[in-house]
Amino acid sequence: xxxxxxxxxxxxxxxxxxxxxxxxxxxxxxxxxxxxxxxxxxxxxxxxxxxxxxxxxxxxxxxxxxxxxxxxxxxxxxxxxxxxxxxxxxxxxxxxxxxxxxxxxxxxxxxxxxxxxxxxxxxxxxxxxxxxxxxxxxxxxxxxxxxxxxxxxxxxxxxxxxxxxxxxxxxxxxxxxxxxxxxxxxxxxxxxxxxxxxxxxxxxxxxxxxxxxxxxxxxxxxxxxxxxxxxxxxxxxxxxxxxxxxxxxxxxxxxxxxx
Amino acid sequence: xxxxxxxxxxxxxxxxxxxxxxxxxxxxxxxxxxxxxxxxxxxxxxxxxxxxxxxxxxxxxxxxxxxxxxxxxxxxxxxxxxxxxxxxxxxxxxxxxxxxxxxxxxxxxxxxxxxxxxxxxxxxxxxxxxxxxxxxxxxxxxxxxxxxxxxxxxxxxxxxxxxxxxxxxxxxxxxxxxxxxxxxxxxxxxxxxxxxxxxxxxxxxxxxxxxxxxxxxxxxxxxxxxxxxxxxxxxx
Numbered sequence: 113x114x115x116x117x118x119x120x121x122x123x124x125x126x127x128x129x130x131x132x133x134x135x136x137x138x139x140x141x142x143x144x145x146x147x148x149x150x151x152x153x154x155x156x157x158x159x160x161x162x163x164x165x166x167x168x169x170x171x172x173x174x175x176x177x178x179x180x181x182x183x184x185x186x187x188x189x190x191x192x193x194x195x196x197x198x199x200x201x202x203x204x205x206x207x208x209x210x211x212x213x214x215x216x217x218x219x220x221x222x223x224x225x226x227x228x229x230x231x232x233x234x235x236x237x238x239x240x241x242x243x244x245x246x247x248x249x250x251x252x253x254x255x256x257x258x259x260x261x262x263x264x265x266x267x268x269x270x271x272x273x274x275x276x277x278x279x280x281x282x283x284x285x286x287x288x289x290x291x292x293x294x295x296x297x298x299x300x301x302x303x304x305x306x307x308x309x310x311x312x313x314x315x316x317x318x319x320x321x322x323x324x325x326x327x328x329x330x331x332x333x334x335x336x337x338x339x340x341x342x343x344x345x346x347x348x349x350x351x352x353x354x355x356x357x358x359x360x361x362x363x364x365x366x367x368x369x370x371x
Numbered sequence: 372x373x374x375x376x377x378x379x380x381x382x383x384x385x386x387x388x389x390x391x392x393x394x395x396x397x398x399x400x401x402x403x404x405x406x407x408x409x410x411x412x413x414x415x416x417x418x419x420x421x422x423x424x425x426x427x428x429x430x431x432x433x434x435x436x437x438x439x440x441x442x443x444x445x446x447x448x449x450x451x452x453x454x455x456x457x458x459x460x461x462x463x464x465x466x467x468x469x470x471x472x473x474x475x476x477x478x479x480x481x482x483x484x485x486x487x488x489x490x491x492x493x494x495x496x497x498x499x500x501x502x503x504x505x506x507x508x509x510x511x512x513x514x515x516x517x518x519x520x521x522x523x524x525x526x527x528x529x530x531x532x533x534x535x536x537x538x539x540x541x542x543x544x545x546x547x548x549x550x551x552x553x554x555x556x557x558x559x560x561x562x563x564x565x566x567x568x569x570x571x572x573x574x575x576x577x578x579x580x581x582x583x584x585x586x587x588x589x590x591x592x593x594x595x596x597x598x599x600x601x602x603x604x605x606x607x
Binding site: 285332343348362367 | 520524525536570573579580581583584587593594596597600601603605606607
């Protein structure tokens, strides 16, 4: 799907991709490394996934380190940025991708469930951006890409998740205002119905078939997408090709929302 | 943009309706850089012109897989002096032109099972610029784009919109130079610029990356979307 590029578009760059042990984050980490960036693979639980991605990157001649950090914890985030500095130097690219996606019915939704989703999905974006923006400010250049979701329009059992993802849209626009004068671009990618491995593990064949049918019916483009279908947008927002774009939300959803 | 596409290896059709020397100069630069281009005169608001343009493209290069609906009239005059003829002409070029060109190329794309249509709207769609006719066409283009994405999606044809912000015509213009063709005072431009987050005056080269992205395979799962390339003016 993605053409092997002859010109490396992220040569010399240092990128942290949070939550990159699987799914979209893993695909982005591999793609960035393929474009010449030094990447930080972050995970909170799935160490083996992170190691697998690092091995793929190394096999392709790329550079990466693995850092365990829960993005909802300021200490963890600081440690992640320190380790990045030690290994690669200042950070110029941050992909706020780490997120959790539990489906919890509204009438039994607990305060703890709400807090956990908001802490990881939204506060995590804040903590990570806060921890790296000084690097970008000093360099007079930076790219922050937040992963929202088309679920910000609402979905079943996703009150907390949808709120966190809509919050990311507000966060993106607000941060773009705060950091624009330092030439730091802040944008959001809104992935649509992307088929990830986790779905393959958790759902029954029947549920998966129903998801496939539902997604294909709702999309303009009549095929299921996987994480690889989203990486082009992430490369675009990290590369110099988007240097005059900030505060923008781009849906990568096969036309599901037409946002 | 035509130069950028040619530079990425595409065979390009440089279309114009009046500025032949400009089109020829663009084509000459493309050829000098080792690319391929033809120059075709066509008023996109006229069906026969569009048909002829497609025919000439077929003869020179074969079926079309990428269309950039960029041709547009710029705002002129004030609201109270607008005539019905001016309104019709603006709609004809800026909006109907999108329809005619899209209809004329969609069969090629359907047959190829792949296509990219990029419509050029504007941030005026979001901020409601005082040039009512121009702003109406640019908003309508967003509606057109979203509708077409649903119609052509099943054929694996992506239809997206780019919303350029305040872009000066030349690569070295200053803010004051805008007024001559946007019909805005220097003060009005300053207001827009002040709301822009990235403090660089817009240049044509700043938008090229977005056009390449939406024409390339890297955006194959993006359709019905709007991409604002505006230095953070709208935060759309």
